Amino acid sequence: MTGPARTDGRAADGAGGAGLAAERVRWSVGGRLILDDVDVTAPPGALTGLVGPNGTGKSSLLRLVAGVERPDGGRVSLVARPGAPGEAGDSEDLLAMARRRRARTLAFVEQDAASELPVTVFDAVLLGRTPHRSVLAGPTEDDNALARAALERAGAGDLAAREVSTLSGGERQRVHMARALAQQPRVLLLDEPTNHLDVAAQLATMRLVGELAADGVTVLAALHDLSLAAATCDHVVVLAPEPAGRVVAAGPVEEVLVPEVIDPTYGVRTTVLRHPRTGRPVLTFDEV
Numbered sequence: 001m002t003g004p005a006r007t008d009g010r011a012a013d014g015a016g017g018a019g020l021a022a023e024r025v026r027w028s029v030g031g032r033l034i035l036d037d038v039d040v041t042a043p044p045g046a047l048t049g050l051v052g053p054n055g056t057g058k059s060s061l062l063r064l065v066a067g068v069e070r071p072d073g074g075r076v077s078l079v080a081r082p083g084a085p086g087e088a089g090d091s092e093d094l095l096a097m098a099r100r101r102r103a104r105t106l107a108f109v110e111q112d113a114a115s116e117l118p119v120t121v122f123d124a125v126l127l128g129r130t131p132h133r134s135v136l137a138g139p140t141e142d143d144n145a146l147a148r149a150a151l152e153r154a155g156a157g158d159l160a161a162r163e164v165s166t167l168s169g170g171e172r173q174r175v176h177m178a179r180a181l182a183q184q185p186r187v188l189l190l191d192e193p194t195n196h197l198d199v200a201a202q203l204a205t206m207r208l209v210g211e212l213a214a215d216g217v218t219v220l221a222a223l224h225d226l227s228l229a230a231a232t233c234d235h236v237v238v239l240a241p242e243p244a245g246r247v248v249a250a251g252p253v254e255e256v257l258v259p260e261v262i263d264p265t266y267g268v269r270t271t272v273l274r275h276p277r278t279g280r281p282v283l284t285f286d287e288v
């Protein structure tokens with residue numbers, strides 16, 4: 001890292017503002033096609049929600065984008081400047097990026113990520129700084145300050161001295177978020193970031209994610225709660241099943257989280273209400 005350390009969780013590596021583009025991503029496991037030519041774009045400095053019924057491949061897609069799994073086909077790129085029609089633009093193949101550089105670029109908070117290692121919360125969060133320092137060097141004062149700031153920002157400051165393995169699901173979720181913040185990524189992938197969280201913590205997490213996006217971080221988050229997605233996301237991508245995960249709609253909340261898209265995808269009957277204060281859609285559901 002060059003220059004003074006930021007303690008606000010903003011991207012430190014490179015000049016911010018790069019979007020994410022997954023193009024024609026295909027992935028099979030055990031002979032079964034899970035994702036079928038999936039295109040997902042996450043605009044820079046915005047919160048993109050990835051929604052869809054259970055088993056449509058949301059987690060799989062995030063794992064492919066994060067480089068945890070390799071796709072059978074397709075491309076995942078960091079897009080600094082989209083090309084005009086007929087022009088290449090300025091993008092970089094994320095999957096071909098050296099591991100360490102990718103870890104400075106992208107952070108991934110997995111669903112129910114377990115950690116049975118005997119490690120304190122503070123040290124777990126400090127791991128987020130690893131890609132930013134030279135291989136043999138220990139953490140600097142800046143690293144420690146960033147880890148402390150990340151813990152506070154994730155609402156887990158009082159957990160610093162605890163062993164990770166002793167935490168509740170919600171506490172653990174906050175610590176994983178803090179580690180990702182300490183990583184200062186340009187792209188943040190979140191798999192069900194509100195899982196295990198009480199309602200106040202859900203709101204705080206989504207506010208934090210919104211602030212990161214406003215700071216220029218590109219966020220792609222798998223979400224189950226469609227009203228939470230409607231309340232917080234800038235863009236939404238909907239995956240549908242059968243015969244394999246594929247994108248059925250993508251775009252602004254008002255265009256995508258509508259009965260015409262949700263009902264056939266989930267097999268429910270959706271009613272869209274309006275939040276009395278924010279004017280955002282609030283979705284309620286009935287069985288068909």
Ligand SMILES: Nc1ncnc2c1ncn2[C@@H]1O[C@H](COP(=O)(O)OP(=O)(O)OP(=O)(O)O)[C@@H](O)[C@H]1O
Nearest residue numbers: 029030034052053054055056057058059060061222
């Ligand atoms: N490693 C694996 N081996 C076998 N099947 C897998 C593997 N990973 C994912 N799958 C299958 O791929 C499909 C998509 O799973 P994935 O977890 O990506 O869906 P999801 O949309 O995130 O689901 P949920 O909403 O239930 O979390 C599921 O049918 C799952 O069983």
